[in-house]
Amino acid sequence: MNIQDYQQARLSRDPRFDGVFFTAVKTTGIFCRPVCPATPPKEHNVEYFETASEALVSGYRPCLRCRPESAPFSPAWSGTETTVKRALSIIHQNGFNGLKLSELADKLGITDRYLRKLFEQQLGVSPKAYVQHQQILFAKSLLHQTHLPINQIAYACGFNNVRRFNDAFKRITTKTPSEIKKLQVSDAPIRLQMNYQPPFNWQHWHDFSEFRLMDGIETLGSSSYGRTFNWLTEKGSYIKGWFNAVHRPDKQGFNVSINIDDAKYLYPVSQKIRQVFDLNANVELINSQIVNAGFPDHNLQQGIRIPGSWSPFEAGIRAILGQQVSVKAATNLLNTLILHLGDKKTSSNGNMKTRYWFPTPKQIAKSDLAFLKIPQARKTTLITLATWCNKHPEGEVKDWLELKGIGPWTVEYAQMRGEANTDIWLDSDLGIKKALDIFPEIDAEKAKPWRSYLTFNMWSML
Structure with missing residues (x-):
């Protein structure tokens, strides 16, 4: 610009x-x-x-009026496949829970010094300063929107004590947390507004999710979506929670209520919720690239977002169960898996509602899956993937190709919906092949790095 x-x-x-x-x-x-x-x-x-x-x-x-901390994270350069983009992805996924600069550089395969240089060049700040700014901006959001006490907000933003939090907050914003906080402290649910750049095609997101809904885990209304979730901590244990999001197109966002066992993980969980709805998409940039690839402008579905899975593992299990069967049959198999292996909790507030949580890799790896009416080879593939993910909780989806029974389509599907990879082109998909028969002039290479959106636009024509 x-x-x-x-x-x-x-x-x-x-x-x-x-x-x-x-x-x-x-x-x-x-x-x-x-x-x-x-x-x-x-x-x-x-x-x-x-x-x-x-x-x-x-x-x-x-600004206290428009609150910049509430803006969607969609800078103009975010579509570029750069080391900085990967670094930001790791930072936002990990949150503020002890990720060191040296560890971040190692994950990226570069030196600390070079990482600092890249951040200075592309963001104008050091990695350390960037992380602290995210801490303070998230704290400001919590101070404005939630009933959490200041000490819990400090904890949720990665500060070990309130004094350090107060000092950092005032140094960066020139105000104390107490001067910002207006809502009284209470046990009310954590509520956040999550904004996006319009348009957001809610009907497309809703319809895609409706045919794949997981009983007991997900709920879907005419303008709302909610689900339970597990969050893997750095200690290897899981915490549980759930959220409900109400679409507010008049506010260009969602009103999200979050219940979580440990507020320390509130930031990465909130970022994952943004990923589920694909709220950081730069729609104008994406659409122009798709049209440039030859996709007919009049067929373009404005505001399509990638409906995200909670984890690559969940997306992978879904993809394996969906092999050679209909979407309905695959969803029925998935619900059977959840019913037999997922943790559950029945509320005691009078409505006797039972919530389920998606099975962990360990829970699936320990089962023989005898309750699933699928070929034994497919059961073996599910167990193989679960065993690998249990042993490699931070492993990359691309490494699944080394596992017997898992092919490129499964990996790419999990990357697209589980890792929010924006550049997945499922050219081996039957639906994509049919769409290409209708529009053979489309050149997917020209849609990089937004081929995932081209994939969904092609599916929407069938």
Whole structure:
């Protein structure tokens, strides 16, 4: 984008650019989202930044009105396959639970020094500063929106004590947490607003999920979706929780209620929820690339998002059970698996509602799956995958190809829905082949790095 594009988007308060850039006002020292309802400042008083971290490190403090911490994370360069993008993915997936710079560099296969250099070049801040900015921005979101006490907010944001939290928060925002917090402390559920860049094709997301719904785990309403989840901690144990999200197109977002056993993992869980709905998608950028690949503009489904699975393992199990059977049959098999192996809990508040949790790799690996009416070879594949995932909790999906019974389609499906990989082209899929017979001029290579969205658009035509 150039200055003219920034200016036009700012003055029109165009929600499509929410999260793509931020505007800072030199006279007030405050930075805002481009959708801020405040009277737009004069252009000569405005400075533009691609990330909130750049604005913070330049000495600006976040606006209390439009709350930049609520913007979707969709910078203009986010589609580029870069080391920084991978680093950010690891940071946001891991949260603030002890990931060291050296460990992050090792995962990326580079040195600490080179990692710092890349962050400075592309984000304008060091990795350490970026992480701390995310901590403070998330804390600000919790202070504004939840009834959590300040000490729990500090804990949820990765601080071991309140004093360090207070010092860091005031240094970056110029205000204390107490000055920001307005809601009284109570046991009310944790509620967060999660924004996106419009349009969001809720009907497509809803219909795709409806035919694949997991009984006892997922709930789906006309404008809402909820589910239970397991979260694997750094100690190898699981914590449990559930969430419910209500779509608010008038607010360009979702109102999300979260119940979680340990608030320490609230940040990575909230990021996973964003991934489930694909809230960080830069729709304008994606659509232009898909059309550039030859997909007919009039057939384009505006606002399609990738309906995410909670984990690659869950997506992999679903894909294996779906081999050579209909979606309905695969979902029935999945529900049978959950009924026999998933943990469950019946509420005691009078409605006797039973919640189920998706089986862990260990639970499936220990079973002979005799209750599933599928070929023995497929049962063996399920157990093989579960055993591998239990031994390699941080293993990459691409390594599944080494396992007997798992082919490229299963791996790519799990990468697309479980890892939120935006560049998966399922050219071996029967539905994609049928769609290509209708539109043979489509060149998927030109849709990079957004071929997952091309895949879903092709499916939507069938």
